[in-house]
């Protein structure tokens with residue numbers, strides 16, 4: 172009898188613990204802690220290692236269409252990554268042309284016959300080679316600075332496919348964009364509308380405008396990259412938008428032609444997109460009832476990618492859901508994807524410089540650092556880290572860290588890998604917000620960038636030199 176009681180109590184105890192653990196993992200946690208949670212799960216099982224990369228055969232990596240193991244060597248398209256390190260050294264960003272092309276086409280074809288424009292969010296990766304590739308595919312661009320405008324024009328982007336977003340555009344940037352004859356300015360406040368009107372009138376031009384409206388929708392992503400809540404700095408408050416659309420007529424040198432929103436980045440569910448879209452559509456109906464003509468609806472970017480175990484909707488399902496909400500309306504549809512076009516088309520190649528065993532932890536000190544890829548340090552973001560060559564050595568749990576003098580300088584925690592000095596590692600999903608957020612902290616020159624196309628490796632950005640870093644500095648006379 173006592174035995175039965177003890178067993179029942181034991182069972183109840185473990186059920187309670189289990190329920191509590193699930194609660195802690197998935198309820199009441201903001202997205203930031205969820206990211207951390209995912210990161211700590213990594214030590215147990217990896218989404219990619221689920222695809223059984225060991226053995227001598229070809230193994231495709233789920234979520235990374237152009238990256239696969241051939242005979243235990245990680246390849247980008249037909250090129251083994253160790254070839255790239257021999258030719259271009261490490262750290263090095265490596266992109267796949269076919270992965271970029273496939274990602275763009277998936278969005279574009281999903282719209283089928285509907286009038287649309289995919290505007291790549293340049294901030295995700297502003298490499299001229301990537302911009303040029305997208306421009307040749309017919310892609311438009313979402314820019315947020317005069318610098319990004321110059322890049323897009325230099326890369327052959329069509330100005331009539333450029334939208335200019337951003338909460339703090341300067342008048343010189345507006346001037347450059349007006350001179351280039353861009354498609355549209357996404358304006359975020361009445362004050363900005365006033366400045367744009369003034370700049371346009373000085374240039375004797377009419378500025379085409381979309382008002383970026385903040386729909387107050389929870390994107391359920393990391394708080395730093397959530398932009399569509401009323402407490403965020405972005406957009407015109409939903410409740411004030413209609414008024415500004417009507418009063419906007421007083422600005423003679425702007426023409427309000429569109430409606431825009433962007434609620435955040437790395438969204439892994441459709442529901443917030445749908446909620447924002449429906450709010451925009453209700454506003455659109457009210458504007459049309461007031462006889463205001465809205466030519467396009469820009470629904471922003473934000474579709475997430477798989478870093479670890481996320482299961483974001485495909486581009487096709489995402490576009491289909493938006494189109495279903497939009498229904499019979501005839502406005503042209505714009506979207507501004509960044510991460511989902513480039514994120515899983517790139518990786519950061521790095522080499523193990525030192526293995527350091529302490530009584531407490533094992534460190535692999537690699538030659539890439541937080542200055543090359545800041546996402547782990549900044550958002551506790553998880554990036555899969557894979558061996559470039561699979562060996563049969565014994566596996567240990569490593570902290571993958573860089574040489575920068577900060578404890579926050581890590582690329583991955585608690586990774587189970589078989590490592591030795593000189594081994595190459597691939598930090599996956601680094602195509603978006605990797606190179607574009609890199610810096611020269613610790614006077615570290617920025618990494619080289621290459622693009623693989625079949626069996627060709629193209630250097631698309633040379634490794635920076637220290638001479639280049641200090642070239643613009645002056646000492647006192």
Ligand code: LLP
Nearest residue numbers: 292336433436437472473507508509510604
């Ligand atoms: N449109 C606007 C107005 C944006 O602000 C952004 C991103 C995008 C489009 C593109 O969003 P995407 O499709 O890439 O999610 N550094 C962060 C991400 C910052 C996103 C900023 N805005 C990260 O590494 O996760």
